Amino acid sequence: MMKKWKSPVLALAVVIATIAAFAGTSRLIAADDRQPNIVLIMADDLGVEGLGCYGGLSYATPHLDRLAAEGLRFSHAHAQPLCANTRMQLMTGMHNDRNWICFGIMDPSEKTFGHYLKQAGYKTAIAGKWQLQSYDPPDYPGSEARRGIGMHPKDSGFDQYALYHSLHTEDKGSRYADPTWLEDGTLIKAEGQYGPDQWVNYINEFMEREKANPFFVYYPMALPHWPMNPTPDSADWSDPAKRFEEDPRYFKDMVEYMDKCVGKIVKKVDDLGLREDTLILFYSDNGTHLTITSQTKSGPVAGGKGLPSDAGTHVPLIANWPGKVQPGVSDALVDSTDFLPTLMQAAGHPLPSDHDLDGISFYPELVGADSSAPRRKWIYSFYDPRPGWDKDQFTRHVSARDRRWHLYATGQLFDVEADVLEQQPITAEEDTPETAAVRKRLTAVLESQSQTDEPVPLNKTVQ
Template sequence: MKIAALVVALLPFLVAAAGAAEGPRNVVLIMADDLGIEGFGCYGGVDYQTPNIDKLAATGLRFTHAYSQPLCTPTRLEIMTGLENQRNWRCFGILPPDQKTFGHLMQGFGYATCIAGKWQLQSYDPPDFPGAAERRGIGMHPRDAAFDAYSLFHSLHTEDKGSRYANPTFLRNGKLHQAVEGKYGEDLSVDFLLDFMQEHRDERMFVYYPMALPHWPMTPTPLSLAWSDPSRRQEVSPAHFPDMVAYMDQLVGRLVQGIEKLGLREDTLILFYSDNGTDRRITSRFDGAKVQGGKATPQQSGIRVPLIANWPGRIPASVNSDLIEPSDFLPTLAALAGKQLPAAWRTDGVSFAPQLLGEKASPRSWAFFWYDPRPGWDKEKYGRSIFALDHQYKLFEDGRLYDIAGTTLRETPLDLQQLTPAQQAGRDKLQAVIRQMMQPPLSAAAQTEVNAFGEPVSQE
């Protein structure tokens, strides 16, 4: 009887402990477009107003060592498929139609799925760009990406994309809306997401918001004084960048508040991430110095990005230094759904669900990058970078080694002729990672390097 009484007394605690491992009913993944950690107050940035995102960080889990690829398509391809780019890269602006996305994954697990924001994964090259005939329209149309509803900028050919901001053009559930007068594209995206969540509030939901903000062109937002003059709404200037960051933050706040009004906040995990570093035309104050944006470069300022997880009552306010990379999101979503990845699915990712659910984690000890945005229009100035990193070092395939320890954007080159034993051990470890990750299966693009026009580099 004493044992039975003890079990009864402990039952509430046992139930609570068991429930702690259960995933959220809804997951909302927000991804900013072109903003590194220096753009956020919660990471130490001082130039931009981000109170809503900072609040998510202050009341949730903030990762200090989250990474992305240096440019948008590489990250978008990796995060959606769970595969490093050397596995499935074809060309810029393309998600190969034979791939499975996390939309397919979550839809298969019984979630209602929705996406709004930026696509740019179906057709990218303009018709007159050399080699374009081989690449136009070869990607995945959003209707095939397993989202029950979609409203997306740049879903068709590049020359037809229109504006992503003022008077936006977007493809919504198969219908093209062109130059919608007087509207701001990101407002319509948030409206669409909240309408979807209201309609499906009794179901489990996976909602993906790949934002357009604060990507170039840098134009006025509804917060800007220039917005009051319709003739200035397409005005392009880096001077508008602070307003774009502030409006991005305001939209995140509006989405969070909308989820609260629907009565879904306690059941919803919100993840906030970014696809790459800040535009190089922007310089920001961070860590007591001025930092030039590193977008499209393999510098720390091009790849170190925010990752914030917020789930009221389930994720305590905390900071985590585990390494996270884009391929990790797909297995994390599967784990949050309480499922195993289907047997036919391959992933290079490591789930960070244990860190979110308060369980013992086995985090990755390194992150790998195969980065080459070619072939593709306006990619003539880019090249290939293959590298790996951990908390202490970053090693490139060509032998360059950097000390990157810390939570800022610091990277110090090391002299390979004067390495300490610890530095040599770090180099050896990352060399092994690069060798391991460059084993098959490799995409054709990873096997044969080409220029922006799709011509083998050896023929240049």
Template sequence: MLPMNVSIRCLFFLACLQGGLSALAADQPNVLLIMADDIGIEGLGCYGGTSYQTPNLDRMADDGIRFTHAFAQPLCTPTRVQLMTGKYNHRNWRSFGILPPDQTTFGHRMKSAGYATGIFGKWQLQSYDPPDYPSADLRRATGMHPKDAGFDQYALFHSLHTEDKGSRYANPTMLEGLAGSDGELKTYAGRYGTDIWVEQILTFFDQHKGQPTFVYYPMALPHHPFEPTPASPGWDPSLPPPAQDPKFAKDMIQYMDTAVGRLLDGLKQRDLDQSTLVIFYGDNGTHQQVRSSMDDGRVVSGGKGLTTQTGIHVPLIAKWPGHIRPSVSNRIVDASDFVPTLLEVVGATVPDDQQLDGISFKGDLLGAPTVDRPAAFFWYDPRPGWDKDAFTRSVFAVDRGHKLFRDGRLFRLSDLPLQETLIDRDDWNDDDRAAAKRLSLVIAEQMAGVDEPPLVDETGTPVDPAVDPAIDPAIDPAIDPAIDRRR
């Protein structure tokens, strides 16, 4: 049997011979990966949302591919670490707001593939806890500095200590520098952070025209504090921002869409749209204070931080004129899949000497059949970390019809997006039992042979799993007695 990456390349080659998609250009494509901060599928019109005007993302979906079963972790750091490393959190988790400095990111990998690499937006992966938080001294400044993350240039909000981060919106503060340099904190009086980053991204493409370019844009929008944007009536950066109010979430979601439109227009104006793969993704669900309407009449409350579908079901849209045909994919995608996908798209070798959990979805982008992902796996425990004590450890797997937790809870997923129902064991039907067995095997396979990070409280102090309600027990043997139930 051929290795997976060889099989995918063969299938793609055959599709091209049969008159399918145009073949990849000899030159490596540019890649712009945009990740919004706190947006579930209910926030976009192309997914059935009706509360916000998102014409640019809707048009991007019309012109490209829209994934209907893309998932992210419920909070930002778990997703960002998984996205950048291609590994599930139980393999490299330390604490919230920390990217372990010994990890290899997609910045390093794309740089090794010959790319100019830039990152602009939000970091929050080097030092998160404020100094007065219990045991913060054990974690402060222990993460990865952006200068070491594999990017030639960076301009990032919250790169250093939490108390030094400043604003990400009006009068923004960001750390700017080049690979290997400590960078310089700059504040842009009278400006808006998103506008600065859009300009910097397009300038980065200008500076590296003729060289394959990879830009990662972890947006600040539409993360709280909910504040006016430059498109809001009466926006005035010379005044202190008004008290944060969820009513501004609409303005922020729509300005998120505006920023994507400016980037797409900027690439087209530079004749780079045909040579650039643009991907839009969300890092977790919408903030819990935000309520959004869907075209089926439902009003959906955001699920950020929660293991509900509203916390993990996010948009994923990709556009690459001449290569991606307008389509909709029901392939399951999670954050670990981006590393192998990016490497295969640019013709780089996917390493087999390191533990990568992702499965490439390159074939889905380019219209060639690929090996499907049976489920998305989640090891989720954002502790320790300041203000994360309300969360608990959850280990679970999700496919298109069910969600199973390691403690044996089983949810049916409806045809209506974001809807789920907990099913009592006595009410399981044959489909439920088959799904429970199937998903329990996914959980067991991922956890096999793994030294699971120790259970800790919010300060990072080890606790006894027997007395901590945050730990979920192993899979109930009634589901499948053959499963190895190690934690």
């Protein structure tokens, strides 16, 4: 799908910037003899306040804090407010208004970063949470039109997969204690085991087998998503009768076990002697659950999952690649659509300059080799997770933002630096010369990016 540019000037500017970006960075890749391994880990429901390296105080996250200290930590990475919305953008490099069907459904005709990297010569594996096929339960109104459709893991561009929630919703079982998952076509239930342990083991075994080849691992984690249950490190885990007990008090254990899982994967890369050949990225799909308030060096922060404000979209992003990514903090804007072009450039196969995806590679930011490479100046968001079970509670929000300002299609403008909870909208009638200029600039983004003015579902079906 080609973009429907409403402004010829903006369209020309984007084309020129894209050509310049790839012309200026292709030299960096040609110098590398070996394609790097790539490990992309994405937490499920974790805002920046959840990690110590971002000032969090409530949870011990030593493995991620070390990755950040020895790598590059991004201070302005954003996601969509809910998981499926982010994962669609992450895997396809396109905004939701271009390929959204409904919650938990991915069009099987889409090309994911799994397909791209497999074509680039990578061995590919995915393990963790899928939830992109047949999401609605049978009794949900309208579900008959959506059940059984979506992308099956076997068609997603990965050579191997081990994924929770890969079939009908009612068949998904547990993601934590006594987990159920689809592994390379076989449905498995492991009594007495813990789901995240199984997926980490699967990833580590894959890396062991493929250590002589460039590999791409995508680990969309289940942790620390609801239900908030004990982990194997929780005191209550010793009593099997309590393993399905739900209580927010277990959230701390879940975040810390998430960090432990990351540590196990990093250790395996170390043990294989592949750290200097491996780019490790850690990201999150949206903010922390609404029931959770975390303590930080700046005070308490309430979770904002589902909200279009920073509480729902401001997420951690850490890049670690010894010898290639220098330690530091980046203030570059990053959106979930940016990962696909970044991974391809890291792999030595940058997208052609005439590609029609929405992402902008942040690879130059990682390696610091071309200070003239264009940086993302704004993030566009089309957010409407409907239709789907339990998604009627949400409404559509279309917006554009930069580091400081957030403009909604409704005309409400927020100064996020001064009003992070977005409680004091600035209307056009209240504009100062500064906010009028901001409004004009971000309005141009909305006009150039929006593919539809209609609420989802789009006029699109999957056969």
